[in-house]
Amino acid sequence: DAGVIQSPRHEVTEMGQEVTLRCKPISGHNSLFWYRQTMMRGLELLIYFNNNVPIDDSGMPEDRFSAKMPNASFSTLKIQPSEPRDSAVYFCASSMTTVTYEQYFGPGTRLTVT
């Protein structure tokens, strides 16, 4: 398996623009997680899905952030409009939580909002 796939790997955008981050989890995994990592706040959980259903989005910072999982093999995290404070590395992770709780992380998307 190729592991968790994220795209793009790097994104530079101007304040006010819409940003869409994409994630393909490992085939067969039933849970998907979106995290944000910064030097100041570390790795923060934004939202997670079980069987494509959002379970907890309490970590989503504002209404500008939204996430979808239309099927078991694809998820998006959208920021609209983007702001400079959204600059961070965004990770997607997946897990087969019926078997184990270990999570497999993608390579991340480094977002810079100018």
Add this chain to the structure above:
Amino acid sequence: SQKIEQNSEALNIQEGKTATLTCNYTNYSPAYLQWYRQDPGRGPVFLLLIRENEKEKRKERLKVTFDTTLKQSLFHITASQPADSATYLCALEGTGANNLFFGTGTRLTVIP
């Protein structure tokens, strides 16, 4: 709310020695705890999981302990090597059972 603290931001150690990293938590009683390794520019990689009824777990040169009374986990790397240099993150079971809360990490540098 839950609070997770990893003892130090950075730890330098001589090659061949044992590195010991600490993870403390408060206001919580997780059923399990995990340790991850993160290299620069990459996502975290799972290393070990220890459950609340387990005192100790080993994997090759790695050893993890879990003291639910002290609310503390210790992560040991024996016979450390420069290749062990990375940031190590502890993560606790979240409130939803399937999610995790991560500590801020300890950056370990093994000096040849």
